[in-house]
Amino acid sequence: MIAALLLRANRPVSIDELAQSAWSDDVPRRMVSALRVYVMRLRQLLGEPPLIGTTSTGYVLRIPDQDLDVGRFESLAAQGLAASASGELDVAETSFDQALAEWRGPALADVESEFLHRVNVPQLHDRRLDIEAARNDVVLRKGGHRGLIAPLRQLTEQYPFHEQIWAQLMLALYRSGRRT
Template sequence: MAHRLEFRVLGPLDVTSQSGPVRIPAGKQRVLLSALLLAPNTVVSLEELVGLLWDDVRPDSPRAALHTCLTRLRATLDSRGAGPSGLIRTTAAGYLIEVGPEELDLLRFRAHSGAAHAAAKRGDQAAERMALDRAVELWRGPMLPDVRSASLHRDVVPRITEEWLRVRERRHEISMAGGCYDELVGELRELVRRYPFHERFWYQLIVCLCRCGRRVEALEAFGEISGRLREEMGMDPGRQLRDLHLSILRGEPD
């Protein structure tokens, strides 16, 4: 009897069935499965898949090599799951994987993110916060560290990571509006360590430090992000951060 498979990509690649974990062999099968799961229910072209699997060093017969990889992946999934005919479809343009929110954490994340946006539009901040919390809980990042594909991590993963960063930003904004500054400092320090050029997290950290009466630490944080940007990117902080810094120096309460 076939079992439903569950896939998780918001962290290390993880596949499970009702009978336990499903081991996906390291190498091209993991890359192919990840590429399909990051575009769920969408046809991924043959050319794009070849690029993600082999980067710049392509095999002599890329379509044949891709087909062989797909056959092996289907066999791996079929040995524990729902069968290739019900999971990965072949079209004239490429391949797609058919999954629902109950089967893929990325789709659940987007469903919660969408629910949060809808709640914000109707002014229901409690429902928005609940949906944001559920979305954040799904993240086990960084994404797919066990999948070796330079193209995937350069071209695809950052777009999805950006979705998560926006959810975190909004969740912080709600907490800050409720006066939870001190509770956020530790979390924001960890985030700026992991994402050192994400200026919005630095902005939120500096505001929280100021509201906690830690003005010197706030100025030090601005100095740190300014130095990083100049040394590594050759640029100054954005207007929002610069205005915040000036307000702190002037002692403006708002």
């Protein structure tokens, strides 16, 4: 349940979403009472000031974005995208590298929620891949095509249907003199 609140930090999470993240399809008969007990225990564990608030439809975890790895990732990714758009390629590459460094393995690897793995993990994974592709575009624009060939080959093996990565690999190979 804490993972569901953390993924939607500073935004309301409905009781139904919390129930699905906690129990998937095996929701207990007294779901609302059970959730209240879990939230009470979480509030006790988190201490003061109270971080979990109650909304009309559920709960909200109030925490600064920079205190969460996904919040830092999104902030750095946004900086990288803005720098790339304005032509500040070194700043963009650094921001993208710092954003990608926030990933320390598969998303929610230690969370047992089937619901979160089905709904949220693919979104997080796609976002990471998008930022990795944006970083590759910056490196290609800077002329770093030779250094990208091996990582792009690895990515095309992992994601054989991701067209942007294939295009980046073909461009890197072309610019390296490997036209066949």
